[in-house]
Amino acid sequence: MSDLFAAAGLENQAPQPLADRLRPKNLAEVVGQDHLVGPEGALTRRIASGSLGSLIFWGPPGTGKTTVARLLAHETKFTFVQISAIFSGVAELKKLFEEARGRRAAGQGTLLFVDEVHRFNRAQQDSFLPVMEDGSVILIGATTENPSFELNAALLSRASVLTFRALDDEAIAKMLARAELLEGRPLPLDESARAALVRMADGDGRAALTLAEEVWRAAAPDEIFDAAALAEIVQRRAPIYDKAQEGHYNLISALHKTVRGSDPDAALYYLARMFDAGEDPLFIARRVVRMAVEDIGLADPQALVVANAAKEAYDFLGSPEGELAIAQAVIYVATAPKSNAAYVAYKSAMRLAKEHGSLMPPKVILNAPTKLMKREGYGSGYAYDHDEPDAFSGQNYWPEALGRQKLYAPAARGFERDLRERLAYWAKLRKAREEGSGS
Incomplete structure (x- = not known):
């Protein structure tokens, strides 16, 4: 075998992938992550401050997580140790921790890079806590999964999450x-x-x-x-549709706007374009749910039911049969009466809540579980609506400092037409009862 390598001129040099040969030699050479390693990047500022701290690198494959970890060790003069959660067990971790403690005693820091850190179970993740707290290691864990779901809260509380972006x-x-x-x-x-x-x-x-x-x-x-x-x-079909770039956003925008514009034929065309390009059907199903709540709302409450049912049907049937359920939902939402009244009302309510802070609700609608609260007037004068004529008391439920506000203005279309009439009737009753009570 050695003769074969010698004949090929490879006895002293194993083939090295281009990605390894092109690996950046310093942080300035890292591309696509300026928010981390640029002049004002999060990691740049940490290095300048002399306080790196443990970190979780979260992002898709091939975005530089391992490379940046290596370069950080070089910048900070720490010993770089790399392991993979796929191949490492408790025994290896204990050995690494003891070695790190030895280096710390000798005045040398350790930067421990753990690839696929989310693959460690809860107990293994907890084993990092003591060596992170006593300064034996600076942990940098890399993951392609959402750390909020895959990593222990205790580990996350001791590390900062930095997001790596897909390269543009x-x-x-x-x-x-x-x-x-x-x-x-x-x-x-x-x-x-x-x-x-x-x-x-x-x-x-x-x-x-x-x-x-x-x-x-x-x-x-x-x-x-x-x-x-x-x-x-390269034995792969050249994309006719880039899921992360302009084609993706153009077609989903076209689908959404044709549904909003009540054109089921155009909506089906753009839906078919997305299916043909290989878009994730569940992404489309989620967007149809959004259309149901944002552009139809209570003009047809059944639209949300249909959209959710289409998603469940796709989960149950899979592809290709499940796509028909999504197509059916697209036709339904495209032909449904349209209203964004609920959407507008919600945004107005959020704006109102942020602008006016923690206003106290009127005591009349607050419970009084203690004698003290009863003496303070909590719940005093509350009218139980079911005991009132038309099951409607007409009381004022708004904070005194804010006064009554009008946020929801239903459209005169679909089911919201009924809601519009109902609200007008209640407003008439409320006004009559306020005038009758002299308030």
Whole structure:
């Protein structure tokens, strides 16, 4: 075997992936994460302050989490130790902690990088707490999952979460330009193929460099690939629709606005476009639920029921049958009467709550579980609506300092037409009873 390696000229040098050879040598070379490592970035400020603290790096694959952890260790002169939660157990952790304590006693800090930290169970996550608290290690845990759901509260309370963003087209383009400089040759791609390769990477820098390597391996001298040829080379279909960029947002916007505009035919067309492009049906189903509450509301309360049922049907049936349930929901919401009155009323209520702070509700509608509260007038004079004519007392429930407000103005369409008449009737009763009581 050694003779074979010698014949190939590889006895002293194992092949090294382009992504490893292009790994940044300092934080300034990291692309796509300026909010962390730029001049005013969160990590830049921490390094300048001399207080790094334990961190959780949260973000999609190929965005630089491991690289940044290594560079932080270099910047802070800490010993860098890397483990993966997939392959590490309790015994290895104990050994690492003892070694870290030894280094601390000798005046040397340890930066412990844990990849896939969310894979550790609760007990394993708790084992980090003592060495984090006594300063034996600075923990940097990397995860692609939401830390709020996957990590213990105790661990999160001792670490700051920093979010890594999927690389945008500009960041991917910078990485490819650096790769060409390192290789000393341009990628054999025309303009359309280069743009397609960037889309194929889907915000993953490592994937972009792996694709670039495949292209260089496949190219004959002086050969230039177009987008179709690129798709053949990498054995994957070039995206006609980028789920993270303009195509995604354009089509979901078109779907939403055609539903709001009560055009079921156009809505079905854009829905089909999204299905054909490979959009996640559950993303669409969630958006249809949003349409039901934002653009239909109480004009047709059944719209929310139908939209939720479509999501449940897709969960139950899967693809491709489940898509029909979503299509049915899209037709329903597109043909339903429209009203954003509930949406507008909710936003007005939130604005009112923020502007006026913690106003006390009137004592008449507050319970009085203690004698003291009864003496203070809590609940005094409360009229039980079911005992009143028309089951309506007409009492004023607003804080005295604020006075009665009108937030919800139902439209004269669909079921809200009935609500509009009901509210007008109650307003008439309330006015008559206020005038009758002399208030």
